[in-house]
Amino acid sequence: QNMLxxxxxxxxxxxxxxxxxxxxxxxRAIKLEIEDQLLIMGLVRDLTERKMHEETLRRNQNLxxxxxxxxxxxxxxxxxxxxxxxxxxxxxxxxxxxxxxAEIAHDAQIAAEKTKALTGQLMTFARGGVPTKKxxxxxxxxxxxxxxxxxxxxxxPEFHFSENLWFADIDxxxxxxxxxxxxxxxxxxxxxxxxxxxxxxxxDLKFENPFRLPPGHYIKISLQDQGIGIPAIIIGKIFDPYxxxxxxxxxxxxxxxxxxxxxxxxxxxxxxxxxxxxxxVFYLPATSPEKIDTHQHTLPLxxxxxxxxxxxxEKTIHTIxxxxxxxxxxxxxxxxxxxxxxxxxxxxxxxxxxxxxxVIMDLTIPGxxxxxxxxxxxxxxxxxxxxxxxSGYSNxxxxxxxxxxxxxxxxxxxxxxxxxSRTLHEILNTQIKTA
Numbered sequence: 001q002n003m004l005x006x007x008x009x010x011x012x013x014x015x016x017x018x019x020x021x022x023x024x025x026x027x028r029a030i031k032l033e034i035e036d037q038l039l040i041m042g043l044v045r046d047l048t049e050r051k052m053h054e055e056t057l058r059r060n061q062n063l064x065x066x067x068x069x070x071x072x073x074x075x076x077x078x079x080x081x082x083x084x085x086x087x088x089x090x091x092x093x094x095x096x097x098x099x100x101x102a103e104i105a106h107d108a109q110i111a112a113e114k115t116k117a118l119t120g121q122l123m124t125f126a127r128g129g130v131p132t133k134k135x136x137x138x139x140x141x142x143x144x145x146x147x148x149x150x151x152x153x154x155x156x157p158e159f160h161f162s163e164n165l166w167f168a169d170i171d172x173x174x175x176x177x178x179x180x181x182x183x184x185x186x187x188x189x190x191x192x193x194x195x196x197x198x199x200x201x202x203x204d205l206k207f208e209n210p211f212r213l214p215p216g217h218y219i220k221i222s223l224q225d226q227g228i229g230i231p232a233i234i235i236g237k238i239f240d241p242y243x244x245x246x247x248x249x250x251x252x253x254x255x256x257x258x259x260x261x262x263x264x265x266x267x268x269x270x271x272x273x274x275x276x277x278x279x280x281v282f283y284l285p286a287t288s289p290e291k292i293d294t295h296q297h298t299l300p301l302x303x304x305x306x307x308x309x310x311x312x313x314e315k316t317i318h319t320i321x322x323x324x325x326x327x328x329x330x331x332x333x334x335x336x337x338x339x340x341x342x343x344x345x346x347x348x349x350x351x352x353x354x355x356x357x358x359v360i361m362d363l364t365i366p367g368x369x370x371x372x373x374x375x376x377x378x379x380x381x382x383x384x385x386x387x388x389x390x391s392g393y394s395n396x397x398x399x400x401x402x403x404x405x406x407x408x409x410x411x412x413x414x415x416x417x418x419x420x421s422r423t424l425h426e427i428l429n430t431q432i433k434t435a
Contacts, residue, residue, distance in 0.1 A: 003031040005038070012047065023048050074119040075364070078392030079314050081119070081414030084112045086320035089417035093301075093327055114148070116173075116414060131171030131263055132399050132412060135287050138200055138219055139165050145176050146198055146223075149183040154193025155225075162201040166286035168219055174260045175284070178268075181257050182223045182280050189227025189278065197224040202286065211267040217286040218266070222279055229274035238270065257282075301417060302425035303329040306357030309348075310334040311341040311374065312390070313365050321360070321415065328421050330357075338369020342377055355382055357428060360411065363391035363398060372398060375406045386427055390415065 003009060008030040015025045029042035088105050095101045139161045146157050168175075186196050199222045207215045230238065239258040261268040261282050272278035308330050310321050318334035325332045333356075335341050341359065349355050359378065361371035369377075371389050378385050389402050392413040402410045408427045411419060 003029070003040070005031045005033045007031070015044075024051050075392035075413075077115065077119045078413035079317060081112060081116055083316045083320045084108070084115075085414045085416045086324050088112065090323060090327065093417075112414075131174055131260075132410075133169045133171050133264075135167050136170050136172055136175075137165070137167050138221065138284070141172065141176060142179060142198055142200060142221065145179040146183050146196070149180045150187060150196070153187050155187045155190055155196050156193070158195055158197045160197065160199040164202070165200055166202050166217060166219055168284045169287050170264060170284060171260075175264070178257045178260050178282070179223075181254065185254070185280075186223055186225035186227060186278070189225050189229075194226035198222070199224075203283070205283070211269075211283065213265070213267055213283065218283045219286045220281065220283055222281045224277060224279040226277045229276055230270070230272035230278055231274055235270065235272055239268070301328065302421040304421075304425055304428060305329050306331075306424075306428060307348075307354075308332040308424075309341060309344055309356040309359045311336070311338065311359065311365075311371070312362040313337060313368070314362075317362070317415075321420075324415075324417055324420055328417075328424070330424070336368070337365045338371075338374035338377070341369075341374055342381075345378055345381060349381065355385070357386065358408075358424060359385065359387045360390055361387060363389055363396060364393065371407075372405060379406050388423060388427065 008028060010026065010028045012024060012026055014022050016022055024047040026045045026047050027042060028045075029040055032039045032041060088109050091101055091105045139159075142161075143159055146159075150157055183196065190196075201220050203218050203220045205211070205213055205215055205218055209215070239254050258268055261284070264284055266282055266284045268280065268282035270278060270280050308325055310318060310325075310332055312318060312321075312334070313336050322332050322334060333344060335344050338361075341361065345356060345359070361374055363371040365371075371387075371391075375385075375387050375389070378387065386408045387406070388409045388411055389398060389405070389407040390411040390413060391399055393399075398405055399410050399412060402408075409423045411423055
């Protein structure tokens with residue numbers, strides 16, 4: 001009634017389909033006066049697709065904001081955990097014969113490892129970035145993660161591992177999250193409890209395989225539950241982002257699993273029968289048996305000597321790394337950003353016969369020069385510089401491809417004593433031999 005002739009109006013409303021479902025529409029109308037008659041012409045357009053697109057954009061923006069928050073929290077936690085892990089290691093070294101201290105340190109380390117795993121999940125959610133890989137035995141990872149995920153549950157795990165199971169070159173935190181997500185899914189599919197069969201075996205995939213994976217050695221990992229199963233009509237959608245059948249779910253768990261396995265050059269699939277259960281299977285490239293260094297996880301602390309420059313914006317890191325380096329036989333100096341590192345390195349070269357033997361640089365320095373920018377400038381001063389990049393953002397692409405940026409090694413926070421000693425020993429000895 002309020003429409004004026006010749007002036008179009010547009011309103012959004014909800015309409016009902018013949019099947020009873022509600023959908024959004026855009027109604028555009030105009031009043032026309034033709035031969036003393038008033039006519040209203042209108043156009044109704046279905047907005048379902050547009051609204052879905054807008055909702056997807058909104059979710060992506062929310063996830064991006066949450067991801068930045070999660071990444072920042074994980075970064076700060078990893079800085080703090082470096083202090084925790086470092087002090088635990090110092091207790092073990094300084095009081096090797098004290099059983100009570102050893103027991104307390106052991107319990108503290110277990111708690112710290114669980115916290116480290118949580119920050120790894122936050123980081124995967126934050127970035128889902130390039131995996132930071134290292135050669136890892138799969139069986140202990142499966143057993144520990146599944147048992148931890150089922151703690152307090154009515155679901156009982158059963159493990160079936162082949163003898164001489166190969167190792168895999170993986171990002172420990174990311175693959176741990178895959179295992180945890182699949183375990184929790186299986187547990188939720190069995191509300192009254194049941195058996196979760198977890199198996200792992202070595203397989204050789206030929207050139208022609210149904211997964212279109214490159215031929216070679218793989219580890220096949222299966223998690224089989226006795227749950228409600230997945231209807232055939234939706235099984236093809238379960239790895240899609242935001243798809244979920246849970247009222248409180250966000251639809252990201254399985255899509256994250258798919259993303260992680262894909263970035264590890266593997267494959268994940270599922271088979272299910274309603275009322276019988278589901279089996280999730282994923283394949284990970286295995287390290288060739290002849291290339292596996294079975295001693296790398298049991299090496300004693302590698303001591304050495306040399307002068308180390310530490311660049312980090314956290315005073316806590318200065319303190320704990322300084323103590324750890326001292327116990328390993330090194331001397332150290334600490335600075336807070338890239339400008340200070342450049343000045344300290346110049347002073348060392350001018351006032352002493354040799355430069356610093358190695359520089360450990362934090363990748364991210366708020367408001368200052370970080371590791372990426374600083375290493376380029378230090379390379380101009382000394383093309384033979386030995387530098388280690390360190391970061392609490394454990395899946396930053398620079399950590400995965402550190403050599404491309406001029407670094408000799410990497411340390412992922414929280415920095416542990418074993419990693420610090422091994423990395424320094426490998427870099428200093430290798431560089432000295434090839435100089």
